[in-house]
Amino acid sequence: MTDSPISPENPKNTKKLLVTGGAGYVGGVVAAHLLAAGHRVTVLDDLSTGVREGVPEGAEFVEARVQDAAKVLDSSYDAVLHFAASSQVAESVAAPEKYWRNNVAGTMELLAAMREAAVRTLVFSSTAAVYGEPVTVPITESAATAPTNPYGASKLAVDHMITGECAAHGLAAVSLRYFNVAGAFGRHGERHDPESHLIPLVLQVAQGRRSEVAIFGDDYPTPDGTCVRDYIHVADLAEAHLLALDAAGSGEHLVCNLGNGSGFSVREVIDTVREVTGHPIPAAVRPRRAGDPAVLVASAEQARTRLGWQPRRTDLAEIVRDAWMFTQSLGEGDA
Numbered sequence: 001m002t003d004s005p006i007s008p009e010n011p012k013n014t015k016k017l018l019v020t021g022g023a024g025y026v027g028g029v030v031a032a033h034l035l036a037a038g039h040r041v042t043v044l045d046d047l048s049t050g051v052r053e054g055v056p057e058g059a060e061f062v063e064a065r066v067q068d069a070a071k072v073l074d075s076s077y078d079a080v081l082h083f084a085a086s087s088q089v090a091e092s093v094a095a096p097e098k099y100w101r102n103n104v105a106g107t108m109e110l111l112a113a114m115r116e117a118a119v120r121t122l123v124f125s126s127t128a129a130v131y132g133e134p135v136t137v138p139i140t141e142s143a144a145t146a147p148t149n150p151y152g153a154s155k156l157a158v159d160h161m162i163t164g165e166c167a168a169h170g171l172a173a174v175s176l177r178y179f180n181v182a183g184a185f186g187r188h189g190e191r192h193d194p195e196s197h198l199i200p201l202v203l204q205v206a207q208g209r210r211s212e213v214a215i216f217g218d219d220y221p222t223p224d225g226t227c228v229r230d231y232i233h234v235a236d237l238a239e240a241h242l243l244a245l246d247a248a249g250s251g252e253h254l255v256c257n258l259g260n261g262s263g264f265s266v267r268e269v270i271d272t273v274r275e276v277t278g279h280p281i282p283a284a285v286r287p288r289r290a291g292d293p294a295v296l297v298a299s300a301e302q303a304r305t306r307l308g309w310q311p312r313r314t315d316l317a318e319i320v321r322d323a324w325m326f327t328q329s330l331g332e333g334d335a
């Protein structure tokens with residue numbers, strides 16, 4: 001690992017960092033937090049789903065694929081934060097080859113470039129999707145991994161690849177398994193195309209861009225019969241990445257779930273959007289979707305003990321308010 005000791009030349013122990021996927025939702029918010037902490041940031045992104053305006057001011061931007069990271073990385077970098085990936089579950093079922101190529105082969109090339117440049121610290125965006133249907137909740141990192149779609153399988157394959165890289169080549173790595181990332185940070189918010197995440201979908205109804213929201217199943221064994229998910233504010237998530245930069249030792253692959261530790265049901269989300277936006281939000285109950293577990297909630301105990309991380313924006317109304325402000329800031333053509 002290239003160390004950046006606290007010294008007269010580097011009084012704040014700032015680092016030079018490569019952020020892949022930093023023009024996207026999560027990567028953009030994390031890059032903004034890294035810059036605010038005084039780090040130097042290069043964003044590498046092919047703009048396949050991200051946007052140029054998503055790259056925060058102050059970051060150097062290189063429009064390139066993660067597969068070409070070797071053209072950018074050299075030994076002056078201290079670490080890589082790797083967000084670049086394809087992440088649509090339905091697309092991964094329809095075109096799994098895209099997920100193996102972009103997520104798995106892409107990360108293999110990135111790890112090779114890091115080895116070549118002697119950059120020995122990695123923070124990787126993993127996902128709750130690696131667990132599949134949980135046997136017990138809250139879900140800990142030792143839960144069985146049985147992804148139910150190629151997206152989750154591709155992320156799990158990368159996690160295994162990183163474990164081997166740490167053991168064989170002394171990489172220090174942290175995989176952060178996000179649950180449902182939500183909310184916004186300034187001008188950085190969610191805009192997936194097609195949108196499949198619940199909060200932005202419900203906000204599209206409030207904006208008049210969708211006539212109603214579908215509730216897939218209201219007969220689950222949960223307090224109101226609808227599915228319960230763990231929503232984590234994107235700014236809380238960003239703080240975990242800063243802590244993760246120093247969390248693993250050489251040869252260690254640390255895995256941490258990131259969630260609030262408490263869940264909200266689909267109906268609670270819809271009710272909160274009604275309160276925040278003042279819109280009635282018509283909702284229609286539809287049949288359950290295959291493979292939708294009743295409850296997905298993280299145990300964030302490992303992140304607390306190993307990273308010293310504590311989510312601070314756990315109020316659903318705050319998460320929805322921030323997302324709503326971002327949604328309203330988008331022009332028609334941006335959405």
Ligand SMILES: NC(=O)c1ccc[n+]([C@@H]2O[C@H](COP(=O)([O-])OP(=O)(O)OC[C@H]3O[C@@H](n4cnc5c(N)ncnc54)[C@H](O)[C@@H]3O)[C@@H](O)[C@H]2O)c1
Pocket residue numbers: 020021022023024025026027044045046047048049050051064065066067082083084085086087102106125126127128177178179180181182
């Ligand atoms: N948003 C969530 O709820 C969530 C949950 C769990 C995990 N994740 C993971 O977090 C990461 C970021 O997700 P997001 O929601 O910000 O998605 P996003 O689509 O907004 O961001 C991904 C970024 O990576 C870029 N990219 C994709 N493939 C690339 C490649 N081969 N080379 C260079 N750039 C490439 C895209 O242009 C985009 O800017 C992903 O790895 C995703 O799997 C997200």
